[in-house]
Amino acid sequence: MADDNSARRDSSHRDSIRRQSMIRSRRQSSLNSIPRSFDRRLIRYENTYRMEPDQDRKIDIGKVKRIAQMVLDSAVKDYVYDAQNAKLLVGRLSDQIRNQMKQLPANRFKFITHVSLGQKKHQDLRVTSRCLWDVKWDRHITVSKEGKDFYVTATIFCVYSD
């Protein structure tokens, strides 16, 4: 009795594996049949000739700083450094800040958020950045927060693009 059952289980297992490999091979072949040029076309938009942002679409750097500080404070309140979830926290933090930036009225700006989180162990650390951009419209802001055994620094760059 037990032998019959095991034999049936083996054959069904083998069938499902065979079916999966068939499906996989079919899927691969269908991907190859799409012509390469079709999905790699680069869409070039018309030139907008907008060298400056509108008056009401500028970046208010004070507001950016406030938003970033708020996000940072709420995310690391009562945080104790833990190597495992520090990775996730840092990714989540940078995504959160970026999402807040997207909601600003400045619609022709591109945003870069750079977040560093580290453990405090009496080491020295330096974060530097230099930019080659349009001084009139592009801005950057840095906010940081220190806890008992960790520090976190977030730098946000806002770049105007026409």
Added chain:
Amino acid sequence: MDDANEVAFIVDEVSNIIKESIEVTIGSQSYQQAKINTWTSNIVEAILNSLTKLNKPFKYIVSCVIMQKNGAGLHTASSCFWDNSTDGSCTVRDDIDEIFSFVIERQFAYIFF
């Protein structure tokens, strides 16, 4: 319309520039607290100068983190809201004896015909 204008982001070229600049500035020196300021500025400015010499229609942001190796942990994340087809970033990590450094370079298209 100048379609032959190369406005693609070439990662290899840029990462070579970054590696070279780190090697030239720090080489294999050990950590010296007095020099750390000069090192970071030199690295970043050298990279930016080399990138400008490429003469591409791009805006650049170069960011450098140098940390003394002490057993402490460091996590970095970067989140960008840009145009994927024209903009890109390149990160180079360098692990010297007592120094841990990495440089992130980002490039935005600024095409103006």
